[in-house]
Amino acid sequence: MRSLLDRPDVRLQVSGHETFPCRYGWLKKSYDAVVRAAPGGIEQVLAVFNPNQAIADFGVGKNMVASMRHWAIACGVLDATIKGGRTESLGPSAIGNKIFGGGDPFLEMPASLWLLHWRLVAMPGRATTWYFAFNEFNDAIFTRETLSARLMARVEELRDSGRLSGSRIARATIDRDAECFVRTYVSRSSKKGISEDGLESPFAELGLVAPLGGGALQFRRGPKPSLPDEVFALALIEFWQQHFPTRGTLSVEAIAHEPSSPGRVFLLDEESLVERLERIADMTAGAIAWDEGAGLRQVSARVEVSTISALTFVDQLYPDYQEAA
Structure with missing residues (x-):
């Protein structure tokens, strides 16, 4: 495997969290602060996590400021471009906007x-x-x-x-x-x-x-009833696009057991995984279909996988988020 x-x-990193796990409120505070600073340009955005300013703004200690920044980037709430140890850009991600831009800020x-x-x-x-x-x-x-x-x-x-x-x-x-x-x-x-x-x-x-x-x-490992099919569909498409972009089919085994697969990340057992894959055509408007003919258990792409916008699957989960024109 x-x-x-x-x-x-693939960049590998340990540490950065300053020994603090991600805490309630940190992601929203980080997102809100970066959005507020964005009109002032990159220097203002980077200053959001400058300890001299952030300790007072966030009401936490210096190490926690660094941890907040780490978790906001690691969880995909903020997108960062870092070269040679220097941050060249920092801003809200598409997922960050959907969740904290009004869809589910708390x-x-x-x-x-x-x-x-x-x-x-x-x-x-x-x-x-x-x-x-x-x-x-x-x-x-x-x-x-x-x-x-x-x-x-x-x-x-x-x-x-x-x-x-x-x-x-x-x-x-x-x-x-x-x-x-x-x-x-x-x-x-x-x-x-x-x-x-x-x-x-x-x-x-x-x-x-x-x-x-x-x-x-x-x-x-098990069914995960609180995991929406929309999020599962997004994960499946992103997994497919990132790791098997030229394949027209994916087996249940790959979706369940390959590193970075929905089965691995969400700890889904194969029975629960198959139940979700049987519904995948409805979730993707027919772009992906379940196929268990000829003894195979797999999903097939009816369109080029690269053309599917995975983020659109979760749009209906956040009706209160309105993307800026």
Whole structure:
């Protein structure tokens, strides 16, 4: 099975979150601040996350300011162009506009969290540990330590192959990433109830990772009834366009098990996946069709996959968002 970590065009990054999981309110605050600053040009936009200004504007500490920026970009709320360590552009993304531009600014709809989760973990990017955990780490039951050890072993393989020959990624950094990953998806509780971090991590609502006790955790694979078909359709098309653009068909096995696939990212079992694929023609106005003839289980493209606009599938989920003319 292919690994996106091997691709030289894919940027790998651990850290950046300053040990803070994404918290409620951070994505909206980041989006709103960038939109307000946009008329002043790129210098004004970049100043949004300058600690001298942001500490007062956001009411958080310096490290949290850096974490807010990290999560807004990692979750696809903001689009950034970074070259040589310098940010050349920063602005709201199409998904950011749909959600925080009026569609669901307070993340009250499960669809929004599923969309942000998809953006966060479908590609390595700024959250390599999050990508690895869902897409290339195959232990259904695990601990923070085993996740960290497996990723460190993978980093060493990439170093040996020359892919990360100049990297200085340390085990301690990966340990912090693994801890932050767990805090992103698992509500932290104590004798007094759910802790502050647990309450403030919106992705814990998705129920993708469950604590088993004694430090053990479990990925919860299953139907995901709160995942809208519209978000699933968007994910399927983006997966197809990014990784198999010349193929006219995709098998159930690829959609369920390939890295960056909807099955992997959303932890869908094959039965639930097939149920959604049986409805895919209705969701895509016939552009994609389910086919199980001749013993095959696959979806077929009735048009060029590259011509399909995946974002249009989620438009009806955000009727209150009006795109600027």
